[in-house]
Amino acid sequence: DAKTTQPTSMDCAEGRAANLPCNHSTISGNEYVYWYRQIHSQGPQYIIHGLKNNETNEMASLIITEDRKSSTLILPHATLRDTAVYYCIVRVAIQTSGSRLTFGEGTQLTVNP
Amino acid sequence: NAGVTQTPKFQVLKTGQSMTLQCAQDMNHEYMSWYRQDPGMGLRLIHYSVGAGITDQGEVPNGYNVSRSTTEDFPLRLLSAAPSQTSVYFCASSYRVGQPQHFGDGTRLSIL
Numbered sequence: 101d102a103k104t105t106q107p108t109s110m111d112c113a114e115g116r117a118a119n120l121p122c123n124h125s126t127i128s129g130n131e132y133v134y135w136y137r138q139i140h141s142q143g144p145q146y147i148i149h150g151l152k153n154n155e156t157n158e159m160a161s162l163i164i165t166e167d168r169k170s171s172t173l174i175l176p177h178a179t180l181r182d183t184a185v186y187y188c189i190v191r192v193a194i195q196t197s198g199s200r201l202t203f204g205e206g207t208q209l210t211v212n213p
Numbered sequence: 214n215a216g217v218t219q220t221p222k223f224q225v226l227k228t229g230q231s232m233t234l235q236c237a238q239d240m241n242h243e244y245m246s247w248y249r250q251d252p253g254m255g256l257r258l259i260h261y262s263v264g265a266g267i268t269d270q271g272e273v274p275n276g277y278n279v280s281r282s283t284t285e286d287f288p289l290r291l292l293s294a295a296p297s298q299t300s301v302y303f304c305a306s307s308y309r310v311g312q313p314q315h316f317g318d319g320t321r322l323s324i325l
Contacts, residue, residue: 134313143217143303143316144256192311201248201305201314203255 104188109208118175120207122188125169130192133164135173137184144187147173178211215239219304219317226294226324234289234320236304244307245287246271246314247279249300256303262287263310294324
């Protein structure tokens with residue numbers, strides 16, 4: 101799996117958009133970008149994933165650059181409940197062996213009132 | 214639709230005791246897995262299953278057993294608890310291997 105680099109922490113005002121960047125310059129052609137988050141004392145939660153096109157779901161949007169070396173997770177209207185550690189993970193979608201998720205340090209997003 | 218349910222939420226054991234951590238999912242997912250999360254270590258895969266009757270080892274399987282007699286349930290057994298197994302344990306499932314995983318809320322286990 102390709103290595104990812106994320107800022108250690110970010111702050112966002114409630115109601116504003118939160119833009120979380122992720123660098124993955126060594127990404128391979130068959131690797132997807134996944135985002136998970138972990139709210140304190142809860143299990144990780146899947147947010148969104150994509151290959152090369154921008155993706156949107158009910159939780160967030162994922163913008164992947166044309167060269168696929170970086171991406172941005174966008175929470176359009178952050179709430180206090182979005183305060184969590186956000187993990188960017190790059191991996192192939194279908195794996196033949198144990199589908200291990202390798203979580204790095206992630207970004208601690210704090211949404212302030 | 215409850216998702217992934219783990220029980221118990223908290224447990225304290227003495228060294229040498231055995232216990233079973235329960236995990237159940239109601240999404241008809243083929244793939245289920247167990248992770249442990251320690252401070253500064255991230256998630257580490259213990260065991261996984263790609264379907265009923267099929268299990269395999271992850272990266273840290275020693276001291277743990279699993280079975281998958283039904284699609285819904287994937288219990289994790291600690292054979293003889295050791296202080297090094299103090300951790301938070303997460304169960305996860307996905308429709309198929311490699312698909313986005315859904316996690317339970319974890320079992321916080323302390324071994325004295």
